[in-house]
Amino acid sequence: MRRTAGKRLARGWIAGLLLGAATLCIPGVLFSDVAKPQIPSARGEQCVEPVEIMRRDHFDFMKHDRDTTVHEGVRSIKHSLAGCIDCHASRDTGGQFISINAEGQFCQTCHTYAAVKIDCFTCHAAVPATKVSQSP
Amino acid sequence: MSESEYSKSGSLRRRFFTQAGGGVALLALAPGVRLAELAIAASDDEPVSDKHRWGLWVDTSRCVDGCDKCVSACNEEHGLSGMDRPETDAQWIRKVDLQDEVTGRELSLPLMCQHCEEPPCVDVCPTGASFRREDGIVLVDKHICIGCRYCMMACPFHARAFIHEELSGQKTHSPRGKGVVESCTLCVHRVDEGRTPACVEACSNAGNDALVFGDLKDEEGRLALILDENEGVELRSDLELNTAVRYSEV
Numbered sequence: 001m002r003r004t005a006g007k008r009l010a011r012g013w014i015a016g017l018l019l020g021a022a023t024l025c026i027p028g029v030l031f032s033d034v035a036k037p038q039i040p041s042a043r044g045e046q047c048v049e050p051v052e053i054m055r056r057d058h059f060d061f062m063k064h065d066r067d068t069t070v071h072e073g074v075r076s077i078k079h080s081l082a083g084c085i086d087c088h089a090s091r092d093t094g095g096q097f098i099s100i101n102a103e104g105q106f107c108q109t110c111h112t113y114a115a116v117k118i119d120c121f122t123c124h125a126a127v128p129a130t131k132v133s134q135s136p
Numbered sequence: 137m138s139e140s141e142y143s144k145s146g147s148l149r150r151r152f153f154t155q156a157g158g159g160v161a162l163l164a165l166a167p168g169v170r171l172a173e174l175a176i177a178a179s180d181d182e183p184v185s186d187k188h189r190w191g192l193w194v195d196t197s198r199c200v201d202g203c204d205k206c207v208s209a210c211n212e213e214h215g216l217s218g219m220d221r222p223e224t225d226a227q228w229i230r231k232v233d234l235q236d237e238v239t240g241r242e243l244s245l246p247l248m249c250q251h252c253e254e255p256p257c258v259d260v261c262p263t264g265a266s267f268r269r270e271d272g273i274v275l276v277d278k279h280i281c282i283g284c285r286y287c288m289m290a291c292p293f294h295a296r297a298f299i300h301e302e303l304s305g306q307k308t309h310s311p312r313g314k315g316v317v318e319s320c321t322l323c324v325h326r327v328d329e330g331r332t333p334a335c336v337e338a339c340s341n342a343g344n345d346a347l348v349f350g351d352l353k354d355e356e357g358r359l360a361l362i363l364d365e366n367e368g369v370e371l372r373s374d375l376e377l378n379t380a381v382r383y384s385e386v
Binding site: 070128 | 181182269278313316327
């Protein structure tokens with residue numbers, strides 16, 4: 001009596017696992033026609049962290065480092081937002097920089113795909129600093 | 137605020153007030169001297185410390201009536217383009233013209249954040265966005281500011297502005313945007329690189345030299361020497377804020 005109950009429970013578990021696995025697959029099946037983000041290529045040799053880590057943790061790095069700049073006055077932070085823009089902003093066919101947060105641009109492609117909305121560029125310049133604005 | 141900081145500020149204050157006196161010869165020092173001093177003083181990758189306290193000296197006798205070079209340099213540096221609405225446009229420096237009703241004496245002076253040692257804006261801020269850096273520069277951390285504007289009401293100098301509209305074309309070194317409060321940063325991005333604030337540079341380029349930037353704690357520094365020779369007048373000294381911006385006479 002006990003044993004059969006145990007077996008039934010075990011069978012239930014396995015069925016549950018299978019069902020769970022099937023459910024996990026559904027999004028992949030259903031949304032496979034949603035285009036993967038087309039990430040514009042970057043300038044420079046490599047990113048400030050290994051790419052797999054950047055994909056996951058870029059926002060935590062930036063939020064950490066911005067305190068170092070704003071509160072401690074350290075300007076040489078590794079995960080500078082201005083730095084991301086210097087390497088990751090693209091130019092249009094006329095050679096003008098495109099806003100990094102515009103449709104299809106670096107900070108936007110993944111975020112559209114992942115339904116993330118950021119407000120950084122309501123304040124921060126979205127194109128690299130020009131020579132003029134950097135001069136003293 | 138810790139006990140030790142209180143006593144430190146106390147001694148600073150004493151020095152300002154006990155050593156008043158004549159002599160303005162120092163004001164004629166070449167601007168180059170000041171720049172060299174600063175390059176040694178500030179560093180790019182070390183956290184700021186209370187070894188320095190940055191401040192300004194305003195020689196009202198050299199400030200030219202009708203000149204607004206400091207204001208336009210500030211606007212240019214930070215991209216404060218304005219919406220043509222003087223009531224609400226952000227102003228980090230204003231030129232204020234004063235006239236003594238009795239003597240008729242006229243005075244023109246720039247007014248900006250006074251970078252108080254005891255800043256009322258910091259006292260009232262509910263989120264910690266208004267803060268005073270270790271080196272005395274009073275700032276808004278716009279990442280934390282919720283736009284409540286208590287600080288604007290608390291500031292006796294009306295030095296702060298609120299941004300009501302979406303902005304575009306911001307400068308990389310001076311992010312600004314809708315919904316937060318802002319004010320003079322003493323050009324913190326320049327100070328961290330060992331440069332002088334844009335207003336000071338413009339005033340000196342115009343040949344007026346009414347503004348001097350420096351370290352109040354550097355006893356040998358130009359600012360401290362000027363304040364040894366002159367009474368550094370604090371605006372609203374009745375509030376005992378120990379401001380880092382000092383005027384020659386008001």
